[in-house]
Amino acid sequence: MNDRHGVERRGLKRVVVTGAAGFIGSHVVDALLAEGVTVVGVDRRDPGGDPVAAANLAVALGSPDFTFVVADLRTCPLAALFLQADAVFHFAGLPGVRGSWGERFAEYTACNVFATERVLAACEEVRVPRLVYASSSSVYGSILEGASGEKRTPTPESPYAVSKLAGEQLCLAHAGKASSAVTAVALRLFTVYGPRQRPDMLIGRALVAALGGPALNLYGSGDQRRDFTYVGDVVRAAIAAATAGIGSTVLNIGAGVSTSVLDVLAAIEELTGHPVRVNRLSAEAGDVDATLADRSRAGELLGWKPRTALVQGISRQLAHLTANSPQLANA
Template sequence: MKYKNILITGSAGFIGFHLSKYLLENYNDIQIIGIDNLNNYYNPILKEKRNDILKNYENYNFIKMDFSNWHDLVNNLKNKDIDLIIHLGAQAGVRYSLENPWAYESSNILGTLNIYELARKLNIEKVVYASSSSVYGGNKKIPFSEDDNVDKPVSLYAATKKSNELMAYTYHHLYGIKMTGLRFFTVYGEYGRPDMAYFKFAKKIISNEPIDIYNYGNMERDFTYISDVVDGINSAIKKDFDYEIFNLGNSRPIKLMYFVELIEQYLNKSAEKNFLPMQDGDVLRTYADLSKSRKLLNYSPKVSIEEGLKRFCNWFLENKEWLLKT
């Protein structure tokens, strides 16, 4: 590993946790500084459990802070050795952005600006940052390619992620910082976010509660298992690009009803279904074109939706006593 001192934002989040754990287990000579504000967007018990696992590694140093506070960010990190930033921290969720847009401006716009400015002030060579498939909005061209126009986001969350990409280019152009953006496509798996559909479905099915199915089930998603995303991020760390954006998906859109059937099968329990119209900010289909990622990152997703959901459901059943409280 070229980089020895890595700052990971959102280290107690879903993707940040899995990436940190992977790096700590596979590279003995690295030091990770993880930062997270452990906020209550969803139950902090899950973030704390992830973080407690990471704290077992002696080369993991956690600092609780909000990176949207420039003063705290600089004071905590100005004397740290950092040669790579992996910026995964963000206010997540398309639907919540309709309720609390200010949280997205604070974390995703101001917070990301702070991270890029920190990279400039500390003379950090490279930043790998999280973007999202949501930037494609209601794109009619299938599959979604990095070359597609993404100027019409259909949610504020998507708009903030597009903004992150634009700011990244500016910091690359002005200051020469290498910037690699990764557009994640519906990442799922163990220790995932409880606000996401698969997690909510599992909780409600186990609890004998009805599940909400939007657009009457007529939707498709390019679900990407967490280990495949981690592989993609690891490749982006190793490879040097001046400024690039990559899709990290599975390139196999899954019909929502088949997705529900698999969860029912692996939980061995049928769901009571509440069919509803489409929600504001939602899209009918996501589908990643992986041509560029395969060529330049050697990215090749390996875990099928069937295998990935089976792993998640087995984990959920093993841990359901505390997961039902999240």
């Protein structure tokens, strides 16, 4: 899947992170700043008025090496932001399978396809050498047997998954142009969890339910399986993808272990000492039965492998949640 571009491993001095106020993007920002990199963060959420964005960027906003720009990638001028960037981490996007059906699909195409095209065009214009794109394991659909390797034909089962696959293809199309200096690495991320996780995602909702918050809406039987990947491991992969001496490609980033939702709930009950209260609901369209990453190519090309076991990662997410939610900590 590598194209004709061959590049040597590079250091990072100045980078841009889109979606910087989000769950994964803010962790990427923090890690880069810790390595002494100058970071420009771009997000349409303003920490001045959005408490989640403010919390996610609490550390970064105190750094002299961080500049935050409130901007919408669908409309704002981008070329000037990307000038002299060694890499752009494109982690902005509209997430969620269930919300992508129906009328809201127009938002998904605007945020995940049109905005990605604008980011790539700006990278091409100012000759950014590397773009790292946050794709999703949802592009594969349900696995029938074994792990999903990058050569498996994508069979997206939701409009969201279609939009992320379209973003991947735009990355490879721009990188494949004879006049383009940009190389693009699309990371197919498998069910990312950890501190600052979006509140609509399973592990965070289950922890809140166990600590006395609203009951967890459980869609389907709970036998569906996911490859849960800790956010810190994803960040290491993203930075490796920005610096590795490889050409444009698509890589799986997953733990390589598939765990059922019911087993996750059991682990959370053991960690918290409380039952996870559940509202059982019917399975919804687009929710795949199972995901499992074949992560061998990421190991070969990036020298990457996950370090965080699921229970260890959930423990860290629990600690962060209770530290930042006194009402839950005292439940």
